[in-house]
Amino acid sequence: MTSPSPCSGLRRVARLEDLPERDKDHDCVGFGPHRICVKVDGVAELPTRFGRFKIVAFWNNRDGKEHVALVHGDAMGASELPTRLHSECLTGDALGSLRCDCRDQLEVALRRLSSMDRGLLLYLRQEGRGIGLRNKVRAYALQDRGLDTVEANRALGFRDDERDYEVAAHMLASLNVESIALMTNNPDKIAQLQRYGVKIARRIPHVIPPNEFNRNYLLTKALRSGHQLEIDGKPILSEQDDPVVIEQPGAST
Ligand SMILES: [Zn+2]
Ligand SMILES: [Zn+2]
DSSP states (O other), X not given: OOOSOOOOOOOOOSSGGGHHHHXXXXXXXXXXXXXXXXXXXXXXXXXXXXXXXXXXXEEETTTOOEEEEEEESSOTTOSSEEEEEEEOOIIIIITOOSSOOHHHHHHHHHHHHHHSSSEEEEXXXXXXXXXXXXXXXXXXXXXXXXXXXXXXXHHTTOOSOOOOOHHHHHHHHHTTOOOEEEEOSOHHHHHHHHHTTOOEEEEEOOEEOOOTTTHHHHHHHHHTTTEEEEETTEXXXXXXXXXXXXXXXXXXX
């Protein structure tokens, strides 16, 4: 077992902009079984179409992947910080693919976070449920030929979900976050983060408000309790791990 907080060198600083200097020589024993260590090496303003954020770039000393945090408001050292973990999906996030609803989930999260006093989105570079972009496309090809998501991943030699949240745990520690209010519909994600020492004060349901264009699409997915579109009768699992929940008119949450 690793200690929940292996990072002793992550002293508090006043501003996000002070983090690259603090982390210049940071190198700890790392989080989780893969001993992941990250350090902040860039912070800048990032106004977006969804609201005002700062972008914090992390360098990962184990596999070189570049993760980012989008920070809204005063998040340094915060308690019960509204937080969303989003796993990269190039096809959905950037290209608008309808094989998944990653982009909807990302947009809703960023709008919600920027409407609050403070909020944090960790954008994690674990494309295709952790198998990478090329393998995701190969898995899509197998699905086009009739395999379901799980069968396709297994045919390629992967588990159905290769994601890991050690990086997220270290990123939260790097930002000196005391505890988070996690925006998710998935209790398993909460358990995984707690294993790495993240304090989760509460859960915020991640609810997608429908519009006239996607109402039926979202309702279909919600009825399938977490399954996405079907291709040739085979369900496709969500690439984010949250079953879709749809906002009902007049609902109080
Ligand atoms: Zn570290
Ligand atoms: Zn996706």
